[in-house]
Amino acid sequence: KAGVTQTPRYLIKTRGQQVTLSCSPISGHRSVSWYQQTPGQGLQFLFEYFSETQRNKGNFPGRFSGRQFSNSRSEMNVSTLELGDSALYLCASSLDSRGHSEGGEAFFGQGTRLTVV
Amino acid sequence: AQTVTQSQPEMSVQEAETVTLSCTYDTSENNYYLFWYKQPPSRQMILVIRQEAYKQQNATENRFSVNFQKAAKSFSLKISDSQLGDTAMYFCALGLVEYGNKLVFGAGTILRVKS
Numbered sequence: 001k002a003g004v005t006q007t008p009r010y011l012i013k014t015r016g017q018q019v020t021l022s023c024s025p026i027s028g029h030r031s032v033s034w035y036q037q038t039p040g041q042g043l044q045f046l047f048e049y050f051s052e053t054q055r056n057k058g059n060f061p062g063r064f065s066g067r068q069f070s071n072s073r074s075e076m077n078v079s080t081l082e083l084g085d086s087a088l089y090l091c092a093s094s095l096d097s098r099g100h101s102e103g104g105e106a107f108f109g110q111g112t113r114l115t116v117v
Numbered sequence: 118a119q120t121v122t123q124s125q126p127e128m129s130v131q132e133a134e135t136v137t138l139s140c141t142y143d144t145s146e147n148n149y150y151l152f153w154y155k156q157p158p159s160r161q162m163i164l165v166i167r168q169e170a171y172k173q174q175n176a177t178e179n180r181f182s183v184n185f186q187k188a189a190k191s192f193s194l195k196i197s198d199s200q201l202g203d204t205a206m207y208f209c210a211l212g213l214v215e216y217g218n219k220l221v222f223g224a225g226t227i228l229r230v231k232s
Contacts, residue, residue, distance in 0.1 A: 031218050033220070042223075048217050048218055050217065050218075056219045090162065092218070106164070106218055108161065108162035109161075110161050
């Protein structure tokens with residue numbers, strides 16, 4: 001069974017540009033969550049999508065947005081990039097919306113390393 | 118608000134010995150889960166062990182076990198017979214059922230296993 005796939009693995013963007021990251025969850029999983037990981041702030045929750053609807057949202061500015069498609073694949077977009085957006089962006093796939101119930105653990109992808117220059 | 122605190126930024130242990138990583142958390146909710154995730158240099162987050170808050174029995178997974186003290190809001194991870202492959206960053210995480218699959222993470226503890 002294939003794991004969570006995130007593309008691209010590495011990305012370099014210029015301040016002010018926008019970027020789109022992609023996440024393909026494990027087959028059959030319907031929930032996708034996104035996290036930002038930085039040395040200073042650690043791992044912070046961005047948002048969760050389930051059945052194409054945003055279920056939860058973290059405390060990030062509106063420049064951070066996402067969506068989920070009917071096949072459960074998800075994208076996150078960051079507009080008007082700032083230097084502080086440089087981070088590892090992790091996607092997590094879960095079976096459903098039951099919230100960590102047995103068999104509902106989150107499985108993570110290897111992340112996309114975004115560098116803003 | 119929910120918080121997770123890991124007070125040990127770094128730890129080291131000799132191969133084959135036992136080490137305990139500490140974690141405390143805070144939440145006013147009653148329905149939650151606790152997790153330990155491992156992040157090796159490859160950056161892949163791997164679930165090590167999970168604990169349901171309503172279960173009093175401590176979870177175990179092979180060499181990994183937890184000491185869950187609900188009243189004290191403490192959730193420590195014990196690694197027995199440490200192996201070189203255990204070298205990684207370890208994150209403690211809290212998940213509230215009410216908030217779907219959202220996880221709140223601690224700052225992490227870097228564990229180095231020495232030969």
